[in-house]
Amino acid sequence: MIRALVFDCFGVFYPDPVFTYMRDPESPPDKAEKLHSYDEQAARGQLTKSEFIKNAAILLDKPKKEIEIQFFQRHNNNYQLIDFIKNARSKYKTALLSNIGGDMMDGFFTPEERKMLFDVVILSGNENFAKPDKEFFALACKRLDIPSYEAIMIDDLQHNCDSAKSIGMQTICYTDFQQFERDINPLLK
Numbered sequence: 001m002i003r004a005l006v007f008d009c010f011g012v013f014y015p016d017p018v019f020t021y022m023r024d025p026e027s028p029p030d031k032a033e034k035l036h037s038y039d040e041q042a043a044r045g046q047l048t049k050s051e052f053i054k055n056a057a058i059l060l061d062k063p064k065k066e067i068e069i070q071f072f073q074r075h076n077n078n079y080q081l082i083d084f085i086k087n088a089r090s091k092y093k094t095a096l097l098s099n100i101g102g103d104m105m106d107g108f109f110t111p112e113e114r115k116m117l118f119d120v121v122i123l124s125g126n127e128n129f130a131k132p133d134k135e136f137f138a139l140a141c142k143r144l145d146i147p148s149y150e151a152i153m154i155d156d157l158q159h160n161c162d163s164a165k166s167i168g169m170q171t172i173c174y175t176d177f178q179q180f181e182r183d184i185n186p187l188l189k
Contacts (some may be wrong), residue, residue, distance in 0.1 A: 002170070002188055004151040005088060005143045007118075008131070009098035012174045013078045013157030017071045034059055042101035045125040049103045051111055072107040080177040085117050090121055092188075093119045097140045097153070101125035131155070134162035141169070152187060154180065 010016035011111040019067045022032040038055050041047040049072065056071065057064045085094055098105070102125035105114070114121045119145045122136070129136035141148045153164035153171045153173070161171035172183045 002092065002150060002152055003146050004093040004095065004141070005085070005184075006095040006097050006144075006164075006169070007081075007085070008153075008155040008157075008160065008174070009096060009100065009108060012154060013081060014074065018125075021070075038060060042104065043099040043130045045102060045126045045127075047101065049101055052101065052104070058161055059137075064160055068107075074108060081180070082117065084177075084181075089117075089119075092129045093144045093146065095120040095122065095140050095144055097122050097131070097136065099124045124161050131160045132159075134163055134167050134188045137167050137169060141156075141165045143147065152184070154184075 007013070011019070017036055021027050022036055022061060024032075028057050035056060038047060038052050038059075042049070042052045052071070053067045054066050056062075056067045057081065058068065062070075063183075088094065094117065096109070096114065102123045104121055104125065105121075107116070120140065122140055124130035124136065127136065127139065131137070137153060138148065141151055144151065148168035148172070152168045153161060153169045154174050155161050155164070155171065156174045158173050161173045164171050170187060172180060172187075174180050
């Protein structure tokens with residue numbers, strides 16, 4: 001029986017701004033790789049939001065304010081999924097499990113929105129783990145107070161889904177809301 005739904009943030013609720021930059025054919029590969037390195041450091045709690053912004057501004061030769069808007073503000077929010085979660089919370093525990101610096105989420109979900117949508121919010125920058133570390137998925141189940149086989153991990157990256165499966169979670173590799181709805185409905189019956 002499924003008792004909890006665990007959601008990734010980027011690629012599920014919002015496009016990942018760093019991956020968007022990296023995939024842009026106009027982005028110089030060396031800068032894209034360096035930006036990805038900053039993103040990984042922030043996800044592991046090694047860079048603060050202000051340090052990321054400062055480094056990215058220098059790297060991309062843009063004003064800090066422009067970097068903050070590009071990488072830390074809402075773009076294309078997934079309102080269908082938010083409505084789904086609001087309805088699901090009456091039956092299921094919900095969690096947000098994201099690779100992001102601990103001080104970087106407010107531009108995407110305010111503290112009030114996080115409280116309204118999720119029972120548990122786990123940001124990798126506040127922990128000793130990040131996806132695809134198996135321990136990160138196990139931490140979500142522990143904080144939800146459920147065994148892993150009673151949770152579904154919803155993530156846009158297959159290697160993260162594979163890691164969650166390896167600890168017993170069910171998974172959905174998210175591409176869009178319609179596909180998510182088709183895949184989740186049979187699991188919730």
